[in-house]
Amino acid sequence: MKSIIISMLLIVCVSSSYAQKEANWWYFGINSGLNFNNLQTVTSSAGLSTPDMPTPVKGPLNTGEGSFTISDSEGNLLMSGDGVTIYNPLNAVMANGTGMLGGSSSTQSGIILPVPGSNSLYYAVSVMNNEGAAGITYSIVDMSLNGGNGAVTSTKNVQILAGPTDENITATRKRNSPNFWLIHRRLSLSDTAGCVIHVWEVTPTGIENHKIYTFAVQPPGSVFFNAFSGYLKTSSDGTKFISAVPGGKPRASILSGLFNPQTGVPSDVRVRNPSTLHWDWYNFDFSPSGKNVFITGSNYSPTNSRTPLQQITWNDLRNTTKEATYIPADTVYVSSLQLAADGRLYGVRISHKDMVVVMNPEEDYASADVRFFPNYLINDAAFGLPNFMSAFFVADVQGQSFACMGNEATYTVEITMSGTPAENAVKLIWDFGDGSPTIEQPVALGTTIYKQSHVFSAVGTYTIVVTPYKADNTPLKALNYSVRILDCSIMTNRMVRTRLLNSALQQ
Secondary structure, three states: OHHHHHHHOOOEEEEOOOOOOOOOEEEEOEEEEEEEEEEEEEEOOOOOEEEEEEEEEEEEEEOOOOOEEEEOOOOOEEEEEOOOOEEOOOOOEOEOOOOOOOOOOOOOOEEEEEOOOOOOEEEEEEEOOOOOOOOEEEEEEEOOOHHHOOEEOOOOOEEEEOOOOOOOOEEEEOOOOOOEEEEEEEEOOOOOOOEEEEEEEEEOOEEEEEEEEEEOOOOOOOOOOOOOOOOEEEOOOOOEEEEEEOOOOOOOEEEEEEEEOOOOEEEEEEEEOOOOOOOOEEEEEEOOOOOEEEEEEOOOOOOOOOOEOEEEEHHHHHHOOOOOEEOOOOOOEOOEEEEOOOOOEEEEOEOOOOEEEEOOOOOOHHHOOEEEEOOOOOOOEOOOOOOOOHHHHOOEEEEOOEEEOOOEEEEEEEOOOOOOHHHOOOEEEEEOOOOOOOEEEEOOOOOOEEEEEEEOOOOEEEEEEEEEEOOOOOEOOOEEEEEEEEOHHHOOOHHHHHHHHHHHHHO
C-alpha cells in the first residue's frame, strides 16, 4: 500500500479561464475592436470550424500603439482610452475626458483599475511616450455621473512618477486583499544602474506606497535604441513578470523576474539576450497557467508585417540557453498578442485586418493549434492590443486528476474579486457530480483560496462544478474540473500500479 499512497500525493493542477467579463471589449488600432460578448463560429484559413470567436466591431480609438478598455462584470462596456483621451460607453469622448498626460504612441499607454471598495470609481493611469517629462499619472473616473456614461473627476493627471519613464505599465491583484499592485519597469542608460522596478499599491485612497527596486542586470550595449518601449506583463496568478526590450540584435532582450503578489516585492530579475534570433522583441503574453511564453516583435515591413510568432517555456527562458521556437515555422506573423478570458491568445498584424489565434496556449510547440483568419477585423490593427490587469483572467481549480474510491481527496478553487462589491461572488456552490448534496461555502472579502474535501464511493469519471453566486443569487460563470475515481484494490503488483497510474495521468 505504500506505493499507492505515494501515487496519491502526485497533484495535477489545471487552470480554468474563469473570469467575470471586465475584459470582454477590446478597442485598438485604427478604429478596430472585438466584442467577446457576441460569439460566432468562423472558419479558419485552413478550413477549420472555430467556435466562440469574438465579433469584430468598430471602435473609437485611432492609436498606433497603446490602448485600454474595461467593462463591468456583466461585460457591459464602461470606457476605453489611449492615454490621452477617454471615451464613454457610447464611444463618445467622456466628459472632462481629454488632456490626459499619456501618449497614444506609448507601448502601454495606460490601464484602468477599479477603486477598491467602490461601486463606480476607477483609476485611469496614463503613461507618457518617448520618455516624456509627464511620466506616469492617474485620473479618477466616476461612472455614476452623466446618467451612467461617466466623467473624469477633478482628480486629474496626478503624477506618481516624473519622467523620463519607459512606455510600460501593468497591474495584478494583491493576494488576500481587495487592493492591486501597479508595476512599471525603467531601464537606465547607465551601464551600472541596471533595471529599476517601480511598484505602487492601489488602494481606496489613492495609488500610493511607492517602492523602488533596483537590479544589477542590463541588456547588452550602453546605448539602447527604443529600449524605453516594449511590453511589461505579469502571469495570471501575479507571480511572474516579463518585460520586452526592443533594439534589434544584439541589443534586443527579455527581462524576467518573480513577483510576490502578497508583498508586492519583485525578485530574481534576469536578462535573456538572443543569439540566433535577430527579431526586435516587443510584445508577448503568458499561457493561462504561466507555463509558456509567446513572443512577437516590432520588426516588420509595410508590405507583409513579417514579425514571427515564437514560443518558449518559462523554465527554458529562465534556466536554459534554448531559443524560442517559431510557430508554425516562419509562416504566422503578428505584431501584438493578448490573452483573453477564454484562455486563448489572440494576435493581430499591424496595417492588416488579419487575426491569429492560439487555441491551446498550454501545449508545447509541437502540439500548438494556431489558426489564421485573414481580413477578420473591420479596420486595420496597429502595434498594440488593449492593456488589462492580469487578475481579470485567473481562477484555478486544483486537485488530484484521479483518486482512489473511498479515499478523501481535496480540491481547491482560487477566485479573484476584480469587480465592484455588488458584482463579486458572496458564495460558492460545490457540486461533486456523484449525486451527493451540494455544499455552500461563503466567500469572504480578501480571501481568494477555497477548499473542499470529498469521498467518492463509486468508480467512474466525475465533473466537479463550482459555481460562484452574487449577493442577489445570480450565478457567475461556473468552474468545471474532471476527476477519475479508480478501484485501487486491483493494484496487486508494481507493474499494474504503474500502468494504471500512467493511464490516469495521460487522460
